[in-house]
Amino acid sequence: MDDAELQSRVHEHRLFFDKLVDLIPAKFYISKDEEENTWHYGMSKAQRAAAKQATRENLKKAKRDRLDPDKFTSTLDLLQQRSEASSKTEAKAADASENGNAQVQGNRATTYEELRERLRKRMEELRAKRNADAAAATARKARNWKDEKKKQNARSQKRSIGVAAQHTTTQPAETHKKQKLAHVGGMAENVEKEIGDKNNTFEFGRVKMGLGSEVNGQSKKRRRESKEKLLVKATKLQQQMQDPENGEDVRLKHTWNAALSRSSGEKVYDDPGLLKQSVKREKLKRQKSSKKWGQRKETVNQLIDAKQQTRQEHIKERKQQKLERKMAKREKKLLRPGFEGRRETFINE
Amino acid sequence: MARTRRKKKRTQNALQSEGEAEKVPRSFVIGRGKLPPLLRQLLKDLRKLMLPHTAVHLKEKKSNSMKDFLHVAGPLGVTHFLLLSHTDKAAYLRVARCPRGPTLTFKIHSYALDAEIARTQIRPRAPEGLFKNSPLIVLAGFGGEGEHLKVTTTMFQNIFPAINVNTVNLATCQRVVLLNYDKESKLIDFRHYSISLQPVGVSRPLKKLVYNRKIPDLRGLGDVSEFVTKSGYGSESEVEDEGSTVQLSSDVGHLKYKAPKSAVRLQEIGPRMTMQLVKVEEGLCSGAVLFHEYIKKTPEEIAALKENKEKREALRKQRRAEQEANVRRKE
Secondary structure (H helix, E strand, O other): OHHHHHHHHHHHHHHHHHHHHHHOOHHHHOOOOOOOOOOOOOOOHHHHHHHHHHHHHHHHHHHHHHHOOOOOOOHHHHHHHHHHHHHHHHHHHHHHHHHHHHHHHHOHHHHHHHHHHHHHHHHHHHHHHOOHHHHHHHHHHHHHHHHHHHHHHHHHHHHHHHOOOOOOOOHHHHHHHHHHHOOOOOOHHHHHHHHOOOOOOEEEOOEEOOOOOOEOOEOOOOOOOOHHHHHHHHHHHHHHHHOOOOHHHHHHHHHHHHHHHHHOOOOOOOOHHHHHHHHHHHHHHHHHHHHHHHHHHHHHHHHHHHHHHHHHHHHHHHHHHHHHHHHHHHHHHHOOOOOOOOOOOOOOO | OOOOOOOOOOOOOOHHHHHHHOOOOEEEEEEOOOOOHHHHHHHHHHHHHHOOOEOOOOOOOOOOOHHHHHHHHHHHOEEEEEEEEEOOOOEEEEEEEOOOOOEEEEEEEEEEOHHHHHHHOOOOOOOHHHHHOOOEEEEEOOOOOOHHHHHHHHHHHOOOOOEEOOOOOHHHOOEEEEEEEOOOOOEEEEEEEEEEEEEOOOOHHHHHHHHHOOOOOOOOOOOHHHHHHOOOOOOOOOOOOHHHEEEOOOOOOOOOOOOOEEEEEEEEOOOEEEEEEEEEEOOOOOOOEEEEOOOOOOHHHHHHHHHHHHHHHHHHHHHHHHHHHHHHHHO
């Protein structure tokens, strides 16, 4: 009895709430889930256009449906549809998760090992596919070779700086000039014979290749050593030359090499006296320029100070003038002939 | 207003660093001591040879010393000195590199002047722009053993500016200097030629018509075709040798005679000398002697000489210091 009464009352309440819900338009009551047509970051122009088109069509369709009396669905109906759809998906999900849960709950320990095994197998598969080991080995070899080469280059560059400059032309230039010279007046036959003789070599004027070429075994942009370092080197060289046993050889070799490089235009700094002079000159120049810089800074600061000074003065003047003006104004008011209110002393004296 | 404001374009001298690497070698050709007239003419010829990177109207007075030239050489960018001097034995040519470079001393055994060579030729050549570009240089036979030969090679190679293979215009290579070294006699032949290109394989009358624009004389011929087909293929002096003809590429620049196959003709101009390398010194006409053809000194003698020199230097410095002290005292 009670049950039936309760049920009927609940039913009445329910009907009442349904009517209320019906009064609310669906737009305000039912939350719309995120649609794909809304803009999000990363949409291309085509995607955006498509989305816009879709929304426009949806709008049109929705408007027509709204005004179509047959297709009228009240808020309540929409709610019911919603709940049915969600319950179906929940049922499916529940079934799936039940099965899954059972497994997971059962043997937790072994699945970790299984997973690890699977991971290892998968990694090996992938590595075998891309020949990881071989690739790593070759990469290592290549890196070692590159380092070796760099060291060798550095060593050979150091060596070639002391060695005399060699002048050679490239093949095309040589053949070109050889052709030109093969008809030296009156010596044609002799030249033909002598070219075979290995003592009779031809050498030609210097030829420059393109930009950034290596001239005389040195690249164009070499860091110049400071004069102090050169001085140290030169004094060391002198000492080596004074050395009783190897001194002569060192001296001979050095003088010939120096002569060769000087004749080809490179500057050889081997006189410690001259180097000392230039070190001193550089130092004096640096001192002078730093002094000049200091003076320049001084003058700039002085200018700034002077300007600031005048500025402060003007500000002060203005303040004073303002005050004076005020006082003058007051005085003018008070100095009116026959003004009774002016008192010399305070009021309550 | 902002658009017409001056725009600073060359705020940094970007070409400065490039220019340093491509300094053109310049030379001074100077006579030392009183030279006989023939040698004075040789001096002028040498100056002409070294054009354009030399002072062709260099005025030297008797009172000018080496130091004066050295002082001027720095600012002017002069890199080589060629000094011609004369004793009753022979004339000497010294090739030195400024400012501290080695000096090569050559003894001139015999020489011939420009004018004399021109007189021996039937048609001496002197085209307009011959001396507007530096000559090429070829050194033959210098490959033997000996540091002095190497120094000679480098010295001569660097007297003339280097040729940039990419930008060179073949029309500017109009002269060549040849130095030939003879191992037995140790003599260096110095020759100076002008280069000209002659088209090969063209008959003489045609050549004259096309290149010299000479109107042909058709008096003896019946038909114009006879003029083209008649006489000889090339001149007698034409060279048959394949080795001396050059296949010029199409991008040969503004060469005047641009036949596809040309022969290179050299005609001698300029002085001719036979010299012998006598001395190589370390400094500019000073310094230690690195090589001497005739005089060989033992190491002890060299050491003794050096000692003497150092002693003299020390003495001189001492004397100068004393004098200065005296002067200061007297003031």
